[in-house]
Amino acid sequence: MLIRMTESSVKKLSNGDRCYRTSNGVKPGKNGCVKNHYLHQKQHCYPEEKIYHVAHNGGLYKRPFNEVFEETPMLVAVLTYMGYGILTLFGYLRDFMRDWKIEKCQNATEREEQKDFVPLYQDFENFYTRNLYMRIRDSWNRPICSVPGAKFDVMDRVSYDYNWTFKYTGKVVKDVINMGSYNYLGFAENHGLCADAAADVTMKYGVGVSSTRREMGNLAKHEELEKLVARFLGVEAAMAFGMGFATNSMNIPALVGKGCLILSDELNHASLVLGARLSGATIRVFKHNNMQSLEKLLRDAIVHGQPRTHRPWKKILILVEGIYSMEGSIIRLPEVIALKKKYKAFLYLDEAHSIGALGPSGKGVVEYFGLDPKDVDIMMGTFTKSFGAAGGYIGGKKELIDYLFTHSHSAVYATSMSPPVVEQIITSMKCIMGEDGTTFGRDRIQQLAENTRYFRRKLQEMGFIIYGNNDSPVVPLMLYMPAKIGAFGREMLKRNIGVVVVGFPATPIIESRARFCLSAAHTKEMLDTALRMISEVGDLLQLKYSRHLLVPLLDRPFETTYEENEE
């Protein structure tokens, strides 16, 4: 997610699922073009001219599905590579100078006593961190000191040693418009219904539990939450966990194991990748949101069975996310469900970003497409984003949840959820469902949808290249060049707008981007201010790359899918 390239990420890349994305990025012509060419005839940048995909998908889609990934302009791609080239050259130069003690080395160093140990890190692993990330490190981890609502206060900090260390000046930059937090429905609040309820529970329960669900930490409140989540999702039962990341990484191993196959989208979140790896199942990766690629893998898997032994797979699990947080794309769920049914696979849907943020009543991507939640075997999501709390859940059939209650790593070994956090979720979820007797929840959902459409349309009109689905509240704006990552972040903060910028390795090497997350709490004035500033900075940094070109139809084969096998 962040710019990072340390030892682990290098390794992750060498055996993780992002690996081929980056190698893809090395060829300028191929990169940044259509991500979803399956069944696409034409894609336009303007919603007014859109051609609905309903026609192409045998009526699977009940609504228009507009997802745009404009091609990277050739010149931009070339310049981006040059940028990296220059940065790398300078990196080597400075490393050389550090070696010869011409430049002061700011790295923390090993203790004298342990100098003869095997080095904890290999030197080249930190090359990227030292020479590229360090230059623009101030764009991340900016500490805030208020509610992460529509506006927040950022702590002012300065660095006198080129970002190696930061000093807090004690000043606070007040009322920065927050375009970075995942506060989709605006439930990050310190007053109002949810906060009041959480406050009461804090005084009654304290904040901790100090035991696991299986032992002495199964509060009646947890069970109440789970019943509510099940009702909200429209599934038979649900189970809640203390951390969204761990919900994936600790439950996938309970569901599949050796002899099973996991088909995973190439852009799946690290937690899904980790869960898949820990499970010991074979993992095959399909191209992002590409149904052709998925279908081919499904067919091959069933026809050929397991490698070498050719025994049939025990089960096949498809791992996908509702909204992809770096691309802003929405999963082609109707097609996935059709494929899953045809090939008798199971579907694990991670709704970390889509729950609350999509669908007329906030029930996520399933509702967005008007589908039946029963068709998704495992409904996973988090409470961090739309509900302004923390943790994750899994919903599904009663048998599934019963099984998880006995086999989930989380229930047996991890401390259960904090009671005030649980209360925040219960109250906000009831508000979304309208069970508090108001329409606040519904209004927020509507507001978010409006904000999303407005903001996306405006950015497109200004001539930025933005990625993703027209209805996705996650809006990536392409920056491409490494130098513009830092510049954009800084210039925006100067104008009192807090944005998130991301680059390699969270994105392909040339597809650095800024990402805006819309919130129902944003007012039109805030969005207009933000848009004005974005446009201003866009002119300054020459970011308005879009040529409003149609995305060419590229029906290239997807030979790049690959397999990962646990030993």
Place this chain on the structure above:
Amino acid sequence: MASGQQWVLVEMVQAFYEAPAYHLILEGFLILWIVRLLFSKTYKLQERSDLTEKEKEELIEDWQPEPLVPLVSKDHPPPKYDVVSGPTSHKIIVNGKECINFASFNFLGLLDNERVKNQALTSLRKYGVGTCGPRGFYGTFDVHLELEERLAKFMRTEEAIIYSYGFATIASAIPAYSKRGDIVFVDEAACFSIQKGLQASRSNIKYFKHNDMDDLERLLKELETEDQENPRKARVTRRFIVVEGLYINTGDICPLPELVQLKYKYKVRILLEESLSFGVLGEHGRGVTEHFGVNIDDIDLISANMENSLASIGGFCCGRSFVIDHQRLSGQGYCFSASLPPMLAAAAIEALNIMEEDIDIFRLLRDKCKHIHSALQGISGLEVVGESISPAFHLQLEKSTGSRELDVKLLRGIIDYCMNRQIALTQAHYLDKEERFLPPPSIRVVVTIEQTEEELEKAASLIKEAAQHILQHTVLGH
């Protein structure tokens, strides 16, 4: 991995120089032959599948997957959890009955401390509940920075890093350092989150017998011999010892001074998990390093959760900046997860304040542990497992019935007996099939400073009574 390959390459080149001439000529000839074979004729390799479309359809039609989860028969319903209504503090309402809590790890009684609650509330009123983002993307709050600074200061280390989930702390920390090809020596009694961290690291794992330093040294010596045979590989293979300060599975303390000796003798780094010992052992509650008077800088990394003594949520790692800082970009549970709700961080800060203000609580806790420990000795049929100063220790059956299921049932009987008489206990639960070395079934008794002398006595005598009642009863029953 890369460096491993590089090393092989160097060796190959060297071998090339050393090879006799006839050997090279022969090899050259063979290579030419292979080239000729490659170009002379294209072999139609057997297709991986020459199935027709129809056959494929049939295969797809025929394939029946296993059910997503195994079907549960009606006579084995999933076990019901005990339901707690209200807080899990000293007095706890389990399944509708009010009991004294001897089960949750709230050692210092900070869970329902008014000061802690008030701080949490103040924080809630300032920041709300959730952080709505990971640390990198505006999920870093001033309270997080303060808590990290305070933890580092408390532990007297350079730096600390906090995680939003206790379980994820060590499980993320291990794979941040130990990679494929590296070697990790780990105690057989290591807790589940260590096991998961090791699995995620894909390193080479060597288990040594629980707290058995001779066994560990044997393994280290073995490695030393291997290293001598293969010095180039040895130069890039990182090695770690992973131990717990106070083992949750056994209630034992690790022999840290010996471990430190071994560390320098064999040049192995120590990763120490202190979830149970932090805020418990040592004069100031700094854990097992303070307990043994070991210099904390001799330990490469200390990890602990904030869910036991601090009675909040989350975990932290501390040590030298050189080590800890690496996790800010490589700790998966740190980078890719939403940060800790500020109110929970604020609660942890206040809990730290209390721990710093009053070091008597640690002595008090130790006294209570010793008290109940000695009161529980000599129960027929039950064995006390664990150090006398450990606030969490185990009661195991002296003689197993031979079936784990039956043992568990017997222990549950004892727990129910006590629970009906206002003492809340729990078994130590494990996932039987997932544990590397499954500990025997046991009741895990937790001592907190809130338990009065009478309550400790009462618990001890009740357990004794229950053991007599239940265990005798079964013996007769058989």
